[in-house]
Amino acid sequence: MSESTTYTGFWQESPRPGILGWLLSTDHKRIGIMYLTCIISLFIVGAILGLAIRLELIAPGETIMGAQTYNATFTVHGIIMIFMFLIPSIPAAFGNLLLPIQIGARDVSFPKLNLLSWYCYIVGAILAIIAIFSGGGAPDTGWTFYVPFSTQTTTNVNLAAFAAFMLGFSSILTGINFVTTIHRLRCEGMTWGRLPLFVWTLYATAWIQVLATPMIGITLVLVILERVFGAGLFDAARGGDPILFQHLFWIYSHPAVYIMILPGMGVISEIIPTFARKPLFGYWAMAFSSLGIAFAGSLVWAHHMYASGMSDFAVLIFSFLTFIVAIPSAIKVFNWISTLYKGSIEMAPPMLYALAFIFNFAIGGLGGLALGAAASDIHLHDTYFVVGHFHYVMFGGGGFALFAAMHYWLPKFTGRMYNHKVAVIGWALLFVGFNVTYMTMQAVGVAGMPRRYYDYLPEFTTLNQVATAGSWVMGLGLLIMFVNLWRGMCSGRRVGKNPWGATTLEWEVPSPPPLENFGEEDPVVTKGPYNFKGVVADEY
Amino acid sequence: MSIEHRDDTGARFGMWLFLYTEVILFSGLFILYAMALAKYPAEFSDASHKLNIYFGSINTLVLLTSSLTIALAVSAIQMGRIKQTLILCWITIALALVFLINKYFEWSAEISHGIYPGSEQLAEMGPGITTFFNLYYFTAGLHGLHVFIGGTLIGVVAVMTAKGKVTSDRYTLLENSALYWHLVDLVWIFLFPLYYLLYH
Amino acid sequence: MSEETHVPVPYRTFILIWVALLILTGITVAVSRVDVGALNIWVALGVASIKSSLVIFFFMHLKQESILFKIGLLTMLVILAIFVGMTFLDILYR
Ligand code: HEM
Ligand SMILES: [Cu+2]
Numbered sequence: 060m061s062e063s064t065t066y067t068g069f070w071q072e073s074p075r076p077g078i079l080g081w082l083l084s085t086d087h088k089r090i091g092i093m094y095l096t097c098i099i100s101l102f103i104v105g106a107i108l109g110l111a112i113r114l115e116l117i118a119p120g121e122t123i124m125g126a127q128t129y130n131a132t133f134t135v136h137g138i139i140m141i142f143m144f145l146i147p148s149i150p151a152a153f154g155n156l157l158l159p160i161q162i163g164a165r166d167v168s169f170p171k172l173n174l175l176s177w178y179c180y181i182v183g184a185i186l187a188i189i190a191i192f193s194g195g196g197a198p199d200t201g202w203t204f205y206v207p208f209s210t211q212t213t214t215n216v217n218l219a220a221f222a223a224f225m226l227g228f229s230s231i232l233t234g235i236n237f238v239t240t241i242h243r244l245r246c247e248g249m250t251w252g253r254l255p256l257f258v259w260t261l262y263a264t265a266w267i268q269v270l271a272t273p274m275i276g277i278t279l280v281l282v283i284l285e286r287v288f289g290a291g292l293f294d295a296a297r298g299g300d301p302i303l304f305q306h307l308f309w310i311y312s313h314p315a316v317y318i319m320i321l322p323g324m325g326v327i328s329e330i331i332p333t334f335a336r337k338p339l340f341g342y343w344a345m346a347f348s349s350l351g352i353a354f355a356g357s358l359v360w361a362h363h364m365y366a367s368g369m370s371d372f373a374v375l376i377f378s379f380l381t382f383i384v385a386i387p388s389a390i391k392v393f394n395w396i397s398t399l400y401k402g403s404i405e406m407a408p409p410m411l412y413a414l415a416f417i418f419n420f421a422i423g424g425l426g427g428l429a430l431g432a433a434a435s436d437i438h439l440h441d442t443y444f445v446v447g448h449f450h451y452v453m454f455g456g457g458g459f460a461l462f463a464a465m466h467y468w469l470p471k472f473t474g475r476m477y478n479h480k481v482a483v484i485g486w487a488l489l490f491v492g493f494n495v496t497y498m499t500m501q502a503v504g505v506a507g508m509p510r511r512y513y514d515y516l517p518e519f520t521t522l523n524q525v526a527t528a529g530s531w532v533m534g535l536g537l538l539i540m541f542v543n544l545w546r547g548m549c550s551g552r553r554v555g556k557n558p559w560g561a562t563t564l565e566w567e568v569p570s571p572p573p574l575e576n577f578g579e580e581d582p583v584v585t586k587g588p589y590n591f592k593g594v595v596a597d598e599y
Numbered sequence: 600m601s602i603e604h605r606d607d608t609g610a611r612f613g614m615w616l617f618l619y620t621e622v623i624l625f626s627g628l629f630i631l632y633a634m635a636l637a638k639y640p641a642e643f644s645d646a647s648h649k650l651n652i653y654f655g656s657i658n659t660l661v662l663l664t665s666s667l668t669i670a671l672a673v674s675a676i677q678m679g680r681i682k683q684t685l686i687l688c689w690i691t692i693a694l695a696l697v698f699l700i701n702k703y704f705e706w707s708a709e710i711s712h713g714i715y716p717g718s719e720q721l722a723e724m725g726p727g728i729t730t731f732f733n734l735y736y737f738t739a740g741l742h743g744l745h746v747f748i749g750g751t752l753i754g755v756v757a758v759m760t761a762k763g764k765v766t767s768d769r770y771t772l773l774e775n776s777a778l779y780w781h782l783v784d785l786v787w788i789f790l791f792p793l794y795y796l797l798y799h
Numbered sequence: 800m801s802e803e804t805h806v807p808v809p810y811r812t813f814i815l816i817w818v819a820l821l822i823l824t825g826i827t828v829a830v831s832r833v834d835v836g837a838l839n840i841w842v843a844l845g846v847a848s849i850k851s852s853l854v855i856f857f858f859m860h861l862k863q864e865s866i867l868f869k870i871g872l873l874t875m876l877v878i879l880a881i882f883v884g885m886t887f888l889d890i891l892y893r
Binding site: 165166168169172231234235236238242243269270271272274276277278280281284288290291292296297298299300303306307 | 726
């Protein structure tokens with residue numbers, strides 16, 4: 060621990076003092092921190108809404124809210140969790156924090172554009188919040204904005220759709236920035252074969268952000284235009300086609316699930332080698348499976364539409380392709396497990412989250428195959444099985460990966476360590492509560508309970524009560540985790556450069572990293588990303 | 600320690616990436632078009648007949664020419680001919696205006712015939728024709744918005760050139776605005792035959 | 800980074816391209832007056848593709864850019880083809 064106790068890196072160094080030093084900063088680390096702050100705040104709001112949904116479902120009939128409020132609640136919950144939390148979570152927050160450092164650059168290619176992207180995000184988030192409280196009331200369409208309902212409901216869909224448009228624009232700008240940065244700003248010696256896997260996944264993600272996001276943009280614009288002009292583009296009576304809306308929507312939104320999960324996989328690929336103290340198994344397989352997922356992800360969107368009335372031929376093809384896309388994901392899971400094999404494993408908190416990720420993701424992924432098979436999907440479609448499934452991949456996968464990242468990199472960016480014991484308690488509650496809640500949801504879905512209703516038949520009562528109880532355990536786990544991280548950040552023990560004994564470039568700069576990351580000299584890389592020879596963890 | 604890091608190629612590459620997003624944005628409308636055309640081939644050619652091919656053709660010439668002038672502007676600045684650059688930029692903007700004015704007259708004529716999204720007269724013409732015109736208005740409208748943005752962008756760059764902020768060895772801004780303008784042209788290259796020239 | 804400045808394209812080249820574009824426009828308009836059935840739309844799209852290639856390779860300087868730009872464009876076009884083509888799997892077989 061060579062740093063003096065007052066050293067605070069980029070937290071203090073800034074061309075401008077005070078709050079403006081943040082709001083006008085083009086430093087990728089400051090922008091990353093601003094993203095992280097907003098994302099976590101919105102996550103907490105979304106989680107409270109989720110708990111409210113679960114509370115309503117504690118008994119059949121109306122308990123704490125009526126049908127309309129319930130519809131608005133799950134819609135806002137979904138919009139917040141998807142567009143404001145999960146899509147920007149790892150790429151915009153941790154991508155910004157880490158990407159330049161990991162490739163040996165001083166910032167991203169377009170720092171000002173990066174700041175603009177944050178402002179688009181903030182404007183989108185604020186508009187979405189305004190949409191809840193103004194106009195005809197909070198949107199009640201579900202996060203999917205399906206026509207014909209979305210073109211007819213009197214709630215504030217226009218503003219909500221525009222907000223989602225802005226959030227998409229923010230995501231596009233981040234994507235453009237990252238692709239360019241990875242191509243243009245790798246430092247000397249940082250060949251493609253030496254990129255950390257987190258960078259590879261960000262690269263694949265950024266391409267999806269660039270090539271798929273505009274489709275949701277035009278789709279949302281069309282919903283707004285429909286509502287304004289009543290043109291009938293999606294109205295079968297006037298020559299339109301409601302199923303085409305679903306095509307356009309899912310052309311983006313399926314690839315979007317890879318925006319949510321790929322960077323999470325990158326985080327896990329960083330954490331597993333560090334705590335198994337072994338190079339990652341199958342580097343190139345991992346790198347190319349990221350690109351493979353990104354590409355194959357653009358081929359399967361209509362698996363969300365088996366029950367929509369599209370052609371049987373399309374059902375057949377899309378079902379087949381969905382099974383193909385499972386292959387690169389499985390490659391990743393097998394490679395993580397092979398990395399663990401005969402490693403000297405250390406069960407530090409980031410590692411626990413990473414292992415929980417693998418567990419949850421495997422369950423979610425296998426459930427996905429049940430939904431991808433057209434025959435079983437007809438039964439499972441729009442039931443709580445779907446809700447359980449996507450929480451397993453999005454929350455149990457993407458969400459847990461974000462928490463893993465927070466536990467892994469918090470010491471790097473704050474220079475302080477949280478309490479490990481408390482972290483393990485929080486993790487255990489979260490993990491158990493999570494599985495109780497969503498495994499039960501899957502079960503009640505198979506039994507036939509449909510999603511998006513505030514009420515249910517009496518025979519589903521027991522399972523729903525179990526799920527609700529699980530959600531409380533989960534909520535408690537989240538609370539402990541956040542408080543612990545917060546306290547660690549403010550007053551935890553100081554740590555040096557490399558508390559975990561990790562090997563990528565960010566662990567060679569001080570914690571927290573200084574403005575522009577590297578001193579006078581640009582770094583020069585001479586070895587691969589997971590070479591543990593001679594790397595020892597700092598004491599703390 | 601400051602990072603006055605300059606990477607013109609990177610900046611151009613970023614612009615190309617942005618243009619990809621624009622293409623995908625428009626492609627949403629073209630997908631709807633393709634599907635509707637497959638469903639209503641006869642109605643689409645009837646509807647296309649109702650569009651004024653002269654307006655369409657003139658606007659095609661206008662845009663192609665403006666694409667030429669802005670391309671020339673880039674060559675001009677590379678050769679250090681600031682004055683020519685400026686003239687070419689202003690011509691481009693003038694052509695953009697001509698395009699929009701043309702569009703205004705074209706649309707006014709159509710609207711005065713009761714043809715616009717959501718109109719009852721249009722609904723009476725049947726589902727195929729309704730869909731054609733809905734798509735026509737939304738696509739051409741979005742394109743018109745891009746003409747406006749592109750023209751503004753070139754205006755800003757022209758002013759910066761006049762002030763000496765864009766020069767013969769620092770002209771990425773002009774190049775990128777030109778790229779954007781070419782995209783506007785590209786969209787129209789497809790829009791024109793698909794809407795104005797269906798066989799009749 | 801000096802490798803990256805392009806040699807200016809002579810005015811003449813651009814003007815020739817412009818003339819070619821005008822001729823191609825004439826061709827599309829002319830062809831649209833002849834009934835060749837479903838082929839009409841394919842001819843129109845074909846000519847439009849040629850026109851856009853001219854714009855992209857010359858006006859937009861893609862010819863002078865590195866391979867990265869070309870691969871990027873190709874990637875985008877492949878994805879675009881997937882989006883359009885696979886939607887037809889539904890529409891054509893309903
Ligand atoms: C405290 C944690 C959470 C709880 C208790 C929770 C609970 C729920 C429940 C019960 C539903 C179903 C509503 C219905 O169909 O009637 C739901 C929907 C949904 N949740 Fe969560 N959830 C939580 C966290 C998350 C997270 C982290 C994400 C994503 C990252 C997420 C994304 C969604 C989405 C997209 C929907 C669908 C909304 C719609 O139908 O439009 N949730 N949630
Ligand atoms: Cu999907």
